[in-house]
Amino acid sequence: MSTTTSQKPDENILEGNIPDKNIPDENIPGGNTHNENISNGNIPTWFADALAALSVALVLVPQSLAYAELAGMPAHYGLYASALPPIAAAFFASSPFLQTGPTALTAILTAGALSSFFTPASPAYVAAAALLALIVGIWRIAIGLLRLGSIAYFMSQPVLRGFTTAAALLIVSSQLPAAVGVSPPEGQVVQELLWTLQNVSAWQPWSIVMAGVAAACIILSKRVSPLLPGVFIAVVITTLVSRFANYQGSVVGTVDGQLLQVSLTHPWQLLPQLLVSGLVIAVVGFAEATSIARAFASETRTRWHPNQEFISQGVANVASSLVSGFPVGGSFSRSALSRTAGTRTRWSGAMTGLLVFAALPLMPLLAELPKAVLAAIVIVAVSKLVRFAPMIVLWRLSRPQFVTAWLTFLATMVFSPRLDYAIVLGIGASLLIHLYRQMDLEVDSYYEDDTLYVVLSGVLWFGSTQRLEDALTSIFERQVTINNLIIDARGLGHTDLSGAMALVDSLRDAKAQGINLEIQGVSPRLSKLLEDLERVQP
16 A cells, blocks of 8 residues: 655644734733834833723723623622722733633623522622632633633634623623613513513612613714723712712612721632533623634734633633622623723723722712612623624534524523523534534546546545545445446545544455555644554454
């Protein structure tokens, strides 16, 4: 048997980043890798970072209160998850723009993981949330240290689209009662939404006005300038109106402005129950940070390192757990604001955390903030994630992926609040479809004179060997004179041991019939494996 190997082109790709001679080599991860043409003139770097941090902090403080409510936590715990985590993350981050703190996605996943076991906002719930943050942090640090950052890509785009659309709908549905000033009987999100829609007479006009004013401030400010802190403006206006206009709706209430207290007391007995949920949040929540860092790295021609970001986000969650916070992640909106505001280094995130620290004593001033405003902040933030069009277009592009996206969407809606179940189901369906496709090995053949050419494409593994054996047996059974057999393996993406053994067995059968054999286009590894198998396989 003779083999002709094909050479693989030289590659120098590390973690999905193609080196560019115009990109400076950075020996210190997370340093100032920002392209010079994005700098703010002659402004010192530290001052540019501080200005960007101030812009982010003005949005982060009210958002953190809203996302804490979404996570089932008392509102002021959002401040705890916004102060120390971004400071801790900055020491390990590779992206200068990524802003760490509470996000809508991690908040809804946290609520889904804990609400089945505890009453939201109860002391037991708060303690469990801190433990969950610790678990998420440890998972992410482990993934980063083991250099398994590619695990974040196990969520295919159809799965991600189906999940985020359903999760966004659930988030909006969960916030609608607060936005209209009603308190439906406790139940599933859909049940509370239906009750709210059926009891329009119970809606509070003042709450609707407050929510509308807040939404208008946020939306209109973005049209004026991305740097205008619409969320902060909305909070200031509605808090003043609530305080001086005798607002009768539900308000945030007492906001603890004391300095953070470190605590290592966690309900460790819940560890087995939260391990899987923690892993799901660690991976799924990182998808948002991944998309942010990749997009900005591409636009600014800088490097980012997924394994290092896993560690950065992991350390941030460990820090959140130490101060009774809840799971955190990278925020797309705040990261985009940070970049627009002129961030140059990763230390801008640390400055954001320090500003939240400095603002803690002032937080009692937000006691009169209407909860309808917090609901409006969340609704405006996540409404853009409700995107059915990309899921519908999958019907034309790939029917299996269309099924995967909508299966994940329906599972997310049905399994709520256990959204981790839907994620596992979606990933499982995606992998099964992938395996099914891999089993469909393509074997084409054609004749030229007395030579038979067999062209293989796909992956030759233990799941597809039967396809190869059946195809070759069918060819040999034909009443055609064959003196030469050439197998073109250039289309094979990978061949495992079982596939190589099946290939050698089939070739031996052909050789027994006096046919000259030649394999073209195999890699050096497969060529050596076939030669070894010919010698040792009986």
